[in-house]
Amino acid sequence: MGVGDPGRVLDVLRRGGTVVLTTHVHPDGDGIGAEVALAGLVRRLGGTPRIVNRDPLPRILRFLEGTEKIERFDPARHGELLRDADAIVMLDNSDPDRLEQLLPEVRASRATRVCIDHHPDPDPFWEVLYVDEAASCTGQLVLDLWDAAGLVPDEAAATALYTALVSDTGRFRFGNTTPRAFETARRLLDLGVRPAEVYSRLEETLGEGLLRLFGEILAAMEVRAEGRLVVLRVTIEQMERTGTRHEDFAEVINLALRLEGSRLACLFRELAGGRTKVSLRSKGELDVNRLARRHGGGGHRNASGIVLDRPFEEAIALLVPELETLARS
Numbered sequence: 019m020g021v022g023d024p025g026r027v028l029d030v031l032r033r034g035g036t037v038v039l040t041t042h043v044h045p046d047g048d049g050i051g052a053e054v055a056l057a058g059l060v061r062r063l064g065g066t067p068r069i070v071n072r073d074p075l076p077r078i079l080r081f082l083e084g085t086e087k088i089e090r091f092d093p094a095r096h097g098e099l100l101r102d103a104d105a106i107v108m109l110d111n112s113d114p115d116r117l118e119q120l121l122p123e124v125r126a127s128r129a130t131r132v133c134i135d136h137h138p139d140p141d142p143f144w145e146v147l148y149v150d151e152a153a154s155c156t157g158q159l160v161l162d163l164w165d166a167a168g169l170v171p172d173e174a175a176a177t178a179l180y181t182a183l184v185s186d187t188g189r190f191r192f193g194n195t196t197p198r199a200f201e202t203a204r205r206l207l208d209l210g211v212r213p214a215e216v217y218s219r220l221e222e223t224l225g226e227g228l229l230r231l232f233g234e235i236l237a238a239m240e241v242r243a244e245g246r247l248v249v250l251r252v253t254i255e256q257m258e259r260t261g262t263r264h265e266d267f268a269e270v271i272n273l274a275l276r277l278e279g280s281r282l283a284c285l286f287r288e289l290a291g292g293r294t295k296v297s298l299r300s301k302g303e304l305d306v307n308r309l310a311r312r313h314g315g316g317g318h319r320n321a322s323g324i325v326l327d328r329p330f331e332e333a334i335a336l337l338v339p340e341l342e343t344l345a346r347s
Contacts, residue, residue, distance in 0.1 A: 021149040021150075022147040022148040022149060023148060024148055024165075027132055027134065028063075033104060034066075035105070036066050036103045037060045039053045039057060039060075039068070039107050039109060040069070040072075040106070040108055042111035042116040042117075043072050043118055045073060045110075046186075048110050048156050048157055048183075048185050048186040049111070049182075050075065050076070050079050050088075051181040051182030052156040053069050053088070054082050054084040054085060054174075055160045055164075056109065057087075058172065058178075059164055068099060069087060069088045069089065070091050071088060071089070072090070072120060073264070075088050078220055078265075082177065096123070100126075102128065102129075105129050106131055109160075111133075112140040112144060112147075115314075116325075130145055130146060132144060132147075134148045134149070134156055136156050137149075137316055137317065137318070138307075138316075148162075154183060154195065154199040155186035155194075156182060156186075157180075157182025157183050158202055160182075161179055161202060161205075173209060173211070177216065180206040180211040184203075184217075185220070188272065189221075190203075192320050192321060193302075193318075225262070228265050230260055231252070232269075232270045235267075236273065238251065239274060242341075243341075243342040243345040243346050244346070245279040246279065247341055247342055248275065248280050248284070249338060250274055250285040250286070251285070253288045254288045270285065271284070271299045272299060274299075275300075281300060281302070281304050281345050282301075282306065282344060286330065289325070293326060294325070294326045294328055294329065294333035294334075295324070296324040296325075296337060298310060298323065298324075301320070304347070313337070
């Protein structure tokens with residue numbers, strides 16, 4: 019089901035001025051790819067884009083042209099920028115709480131608040147919405163904006179959009195891989211995207227510390243619910259010791275889900291300040307999004323996440339019984 023249309027978003031972007039782009043905490047390939055591609059469109063329309071995120075850029079996404087301009091939020095540097103911006107665009111998320119430290123500045127801003135997303139139940143906080151939960155990724159919606167503007171993405175923007183697409187479809191293997199996803203991929207290849215190069219950048223450039231940490235995580239995995247559930251854990255101490263504090267751990271969850279007989283895999287990741295990030299992956303019709311939404315998270319049927327304001331062990335004790343029940347359902 020779609021909400022809004024690209025025309026209303028373009029009306030805002032065509033006004034020019036400063037357009038601040040942002041995405042959810044712990045940004046992924048879809049959020050970053052959509053930001054970079056939309057920044058290119060904003061420039062083509064005569065505006066001045068600034069990309070400001072709460073969290074650092076994942077190392078594996080640094081190959082995308084334009085990511086060198088992404089700024090990490092600092093209240094002293096960006097408070098005035100957000101308050102005085104002409105537009106603020108949230109990508110790949112509609113929940114204002116996932117802006118975290120940026121939220122007070124966004125609330126106080128005179129900017130038009132825009133949301134471009136493909137997750138269900140968009141929050142009414144945003145004044146202009148372009149949301150389509152049938153889209154495989156937010157990058158597809160950014161491509162719609164390029165089309166509606168009558169413009170063609172350059173190779174850099176096309177590569178960012180392709181990265182968004184392959185990231186959110188799990189390299190074309192998740193349930194959100196649709197005929198439209200393959201048509202989008204074909205179009206982006208026609209614009210110069212080199213799939214082998216993108217794959218190599220995303221899959222074949224793991225640092226030694228991250229690869230060793232994956233080994234630790236998998237060696238300590240718990241197999242529960244008669245083999246249907248795989249539980250993974252990673253602590254702050256492990257991340258600091260291996261130099262992987264700001265890395266993407268999605269692939270280790272996908273590896274765990276390859277266990278024969280498994281239906282659901284989860285990774286509990288300890289965060290600073292007594293919080294815990296929970297990443298969920300499932301197979302087939304098993305819906306992890308419903309569970310995630312009950313705890314303030316969200317995402318898709320087969321791939322969702324939660325950030326809990328609970329210490330690591332407490333979060334595990336809270337959720338594992340629910341996960342076991344879901345895995346057996």
